[in-house]
Amino acid sequence: MKFRFQRKYFSIPYIIFLSLFVVIPIGLIIYYAFSDSTGMLSIEAARKFFSDTTKLDVILVSLFVAIQTTLICLLIGYPLAYFLASKKYNKNAVLIMLFIMPMWINFVLRTTATRDILFAINLTGGNSPYLATLIGMVYNYLPFVILPLYTTMLKLDHSQMEAAADLGANPAQVFIKSVIPQSVPGIISAITMTLVPVMSSYVISDALSEGNVTLIGNSIYINFANYQWNNGSFTAFVLLIVVLVSMFMTRNVNKQENARGGLW
Amino acid sequence: MKNKLLLMPVFLLAALSAFGCSSNDEVEYVLRVLNSADYIYEAETEEDDPDMMDQFVTYMEEEKGIKVSYVYDTFDTNETCYNELMTGKSSYDIVCVSDYMVQKMISSNLVQPLYEESIEEDERLEEIYGNVSQFLWDKFENIHPKDKNTNEYMSVSIDQYSVPYMWGTVGVMYNPSFYEDLDEEDVLEMFNSWEALYLEETNNSFSIKDSVRDVYAVSILHAYYESDILPLEEKLEKGEISEAEFNAKLNEIFNRCDDEAIAKVKEDMLSLKANSFGFEVDSGKTDMVEGKIGANLAWSGDATWAIYEAQSDYETELYFSVPDEGSNIWFDAFCIPNTCGNKDIAIDFLNFMSMPENAIQNMDYVGYTSAVAGDEVLDYVYELYDVRGEVGGDPLEEGEIYDISYFFEDRLTEYDISDAVLNAWRLDAEYVFVDEEEESEIPASVYARMLRSAFPRNEQLSHLVIMDDYGNRNEAVLDMWERVRTNALPLWAIIVFIIEAVVAAIVVAAFFIIKRTKKVLRLKRKGLKK
Numbered sequence: 001m002k003f004r005f006q007r008k009y010f011s012i013p014y015i016i017f018l019s020l021f022v023v024i025p026i027g028l029i030i031y032y033a034f035s036d037s038t039g040m041l042s043i044e045a046a047r048k049f050f051s052d053t054t055k056l057d058v059i060l061v062s063l064f065v066a067i068q069t070t071l072i073c074l075l076i077g078y079p080l081a082y083f084l085a086s087k088k089y090n091k092n093a094v095l096i097m098l099f100i101m102p103m104w105i106n107f108v109l110r111t112t113a114t115r116d117i118l119f120a121i122n123l124t125g126g127n128s129p130y131l132a133t134l135i136g137m138v139y140n141y142l143p144f145v146i147l148p149l150y151t152t153m154l155k156l157d158h159s160q161m162e163a164a165a166d167l168g169a170n171p172a173q174v175f176i177k178s179v180i181p182q183s184v185p186g187i188i189s190a191i192t193m194t195l196v197p198v199m200s201s202y203v204i205s206d207a208l209s210e211g212n213v214t215l216i217g218n219s220i221y222i223n224f225a226n227y228q229w230n231n232g233s234f235t236a237f238v239l240l241i242v243v244l245v246s247m248f249m250t251r252n253v254n255k256q257e258n259a260r261g262g263l264w
Numbered sequence: 265m266k267n268k269l270l271l272m273p274v275f276l277l278a279a280l281s282a283f284g285c286s287s288n289d290e291v292e293y294v295l296r297v298l299n300s301a302d303y304i305y306e307a308e309t310e311e312d313d314p315d316m317m318d319q320f321v322t323y324m325e326e327e328k329g330i331k332v333s334y335v336y337d338t339f340d341t342n343e344t345c346y347n348e349l350m351t352g353k354s355s356y357d358i359v360c361v362s363d364y365m366v367q368k369m370i371s372s373n374l375v376q377p378l379y380e381e382s383i384e385e386d387e388r389l390e391e392i393y394g395n396v397s398q399f400l401w402d403k404f405e406n407i408h409p410k411d412k413n414t415n416e417y418m419s420v421s422i423d424q425y426s427v428p429y430m431w432g433t434v435g436v437m438y439n440p441s442f443y444e445d446l447d448e449e450d451v452l453e454m455f456n457s458w459e460a461l462y463l464e465e466t467n468n469s470f471s472i473k474d475s476v477r478d479v480y481a482v483s484i485l486h487a488y489y490e491s492d493i494l495p496l497e498e499k500l501e502k503g504e505i506s507e508a509e510f511n512a513k514l515n516e517i518f519n520r521c522d523d524e525a526i527a528k529v530k531e532d533m534l535s536l537k538a539n540s541f542g543f544e545v546d547s548g549k550t551d552m553v554e555g556k557i558g559a560n561l562a563w564s565g566d567a568t569w570a571i572y573e574a575q576s577d578y579e580t581e582l583y584f585s586v587p588d589e590g591s592n593i594w595f596d597a598f599c600i601p602n603t604c605g606n607k608d609i610a611i612d613f614l615n616f617m618s619m620p621e622n623a624i625q626n627m628d629y630v631g632y633t634s635a636v637a638g639d640e641v642l643d644y645v646y647e648l649y650d651v652r653g654e655v656g657g658d659p660l661e662e663g664e665i666y667d668i669s670y671f672f673e674d675r676l677t678e679y680d681i682s683d684a685v686l687n688a689w690r691l692d693a694e695y696v697f698v699d700e701e702e703e704s705e706i707p708a709s710v711y712a713r714m715l716r717s718a719f720p721r722n723e724q725l726s727h728l729v730i731m732d733d734y735g736n737r738n739e740a741v742l743d744m745w746e747r748v749r750t751n752a753l754p755l756w757a758i759i760v761f762i763i764e765a766v767v768a769a770i771v772v773a774a775f776f777i778i779k780r781t782k783k784v785l786r787l788k789r790k791g792l793k794k
Contacts, residue, residue, distance in 0.1 A: 054746055060753045064761060071764075119556055126468045126541035130757065210542020211474050214750045222749060225343050226476070226742050227350070 032233035085153030125210030152186025355603030428635035432564035442558030470559035565632030584717035663687035
């Protein structure tokens with residue numbers, strides 16, 4: 001029989017990729033999360049997770065750091081993206097390049113350098129671990145906030161804004177009623193790009209807080225480094241659920257705002 | 265552009281042929297070694313001797329007529345190595361892990377004994393045995409793995425399974441000039457006790473290792489010092505118990521990990537953590553060299569390295585001390601996993617690594633103290649640390665007695681054991697070595713400080729104890745450790761959190777209220793029109 005190429009064959013590489021690097025690992029996480037060290041099914045890890053305050057503290061600290069990082073990034077990134085996308089500054093892409101350039105440098109390197117700078121101004125993980133961690137996090141995740149906001153801002157409907165101004169809205173009203181609603185998709189992608197990754201990162205917080213701020217990522221690492229695979233997997237599983245919930249929520253918001261299509 | 269494209273196939277060919285070489289048919293065996301990172305001699309410039317592993321390949325070809333090649337992988341912690349063997353994702357012929365991990369690997373049945381019945385069945389093993397210090401073998405004979413199910417000690421000991429490679433102690437590395445408010449002598453005195461890490465004076469100035477075993481060692485000795493260790497010391501002083509008995513009792517205290525001990529250690533660790541600057545994974549020694557921190561819980565080998573680096577790069581004087589209360593003595597050893605494909609070549613490798621000249625080269629490069637003892641090693645020690653520079657001659661006035669004969673017991677042939685009592689440089693030595701090649705000056709006191717970190721004092725041996733694998737208490741210890749490593753959210757952060765939540769609630773509420781009132785207004789207006 002003659003081999004006939006069908007269009008659906010194009011999907012084969014992607015299916016292989018997805019199953020190898022997404023489905024199977026997640027399956028393994030779930031398997032280890034709900035089994036004990038002998039490989040039997042068990043909810044021991046779950047019981048342990050909910051039975052003492054260690055994990056609750058870890059989650060609270062992670063949420064705190066993640067939310068603060070996201071807020072600060074938005075506060076810095078939003079106006080910046082707005083101005084960079086405006087006609088006056090958007091003549092060439094050099095400026096935006098400058099802001100996302102740190103992304104091209106290995107982040108371990110960047111973090112080590114940040115640590116040295118913070119030492120020089122005597123702001124160390126020893127005396128102010130949260131501040132040091134937040135500075136490192138904001139520095140690392142700012143490009144991920146600026147970029148989606150910038151692309152959304154480029155697509156702002158200027159005629160709507162002009163119409164609002166013509167009909168008597170002052171600049172503040174134009175901003176609140178026209179610019180912000182139009183940029184919601186960008187804000188949403190910015191939040192998804194920072195909130196969860198910050199919670200699960202551990203190199204930055206370890207290096208900059210000198211081990212004084214323990215995020216979920218650190219907790220998972222401690223468990224895996226000491227062959228507590230089941231406990232580590234259950235924590236990873238909880239994080240996975242957090243990711244799913246946050247994705248679900250953002251999808252709903254996006255729907256409501258009848259998605260203008262963010263970058264991601 | 266065109267040129268580049270033309271060159272491409274040439275590069276490809278070169279790459280392919282290089283690949284072809286490594287899978288040469290003539291190679292009889294590929295030895296797979298798994299070791300800690302930076303733990304073996306490697307050539308730094310082209311004029312240096314080739315890498316230790318390449319030297320082994322040459323040795324095998326020239327001496328044994330066997331063509332071997334090698335795969336050399338590294339790991340960062342013993343636990344990673346254990347995971348690697350446990351999952352079986354890669355198989356190795358040789359792994360190098362710490363004493364407690366050898367115990368654990370034996371109980372998990374991951375490694376095989378070196379010999380069937382006695383070491384006399386293989387003359388290479390006898391050679392290895394003769395090269396490595398008797399002091400270490402004696403220790404190894406008393407380290408028994410724990411049974412996986414019962415947690416009782418098994419009858420085998422780890423010397424049947426492993427060959428010591430490097431050894432050292434856990435102590436405090438410190439920088440007296442960092443503590444400006446204190447006299448240098450007071451600082452030296454202060455760090456002779458673990459108590460130093462709990463004092464107001466050192467608050468926020470030192471980092472501790474982000475590794476449960478090392479911190480546990482400090483905390484258990486500190487927590488039980490007054491109640492258990494001090495009475496023992498008094499007995500030892502009065503002569504009621506011998507040094508060996510003292511050591512055995514201290515060992516028992518040191519290895520406590522029942523619920524009560526864990527609770528006590530936890531309290532102690534929390535106060536240690538509160539006083540410390542933070543936990544470090546591997547930044548400790550470079551932070552010390554650069555003068556970022558004043559003290560660091562360190563392994564002796566790292567300290568030896570850091571003392572030299574700090575002096576030659578920053579002219580900072582670092583010291584290492586093994587506190588008087590006692591400390592952990594540890595060993596790294598080679599063992600042969602069950603996955604080993606050719607035990608014969610693996611033993612050749614162990615034999616090669618225990619040859620004095622290779623051991624010295626490794627020791628010199630890595631900075632840790634090699635397990636190999638013998639005339640050549642003593643020569644090396646003399647060259648570095650003794651006032652006279654070579655064995656023999658009358659003691660000089662600049663030096664002081666530093667007895668390390670325990671390490672060379674039964675291993676010296678040309679020299680007498682009394683030669684292993686060094687006439688070492690004093691800490692306050694004023695002599696300066698001039699390195700003409702690098703145009704640098706190294707004061708002799710550096711070597712005095714390095715020696716104190718490389719070899720513990722003879723008088724301290726009774727206070728050095730081995731920390732067993734926690735066995736089935738591992739999980740309880742780790743839970744405690746995770747608790748210690750985790751912080752509750754501080755009050756100010758909770759307040760920030762609450763304020764944010766309130767602001768968010770107000771914004772959302774305002775949004776809905778405005779929306780609603782507008783709707784009402786609109787309805788009203790419509791109503792009015794009607």
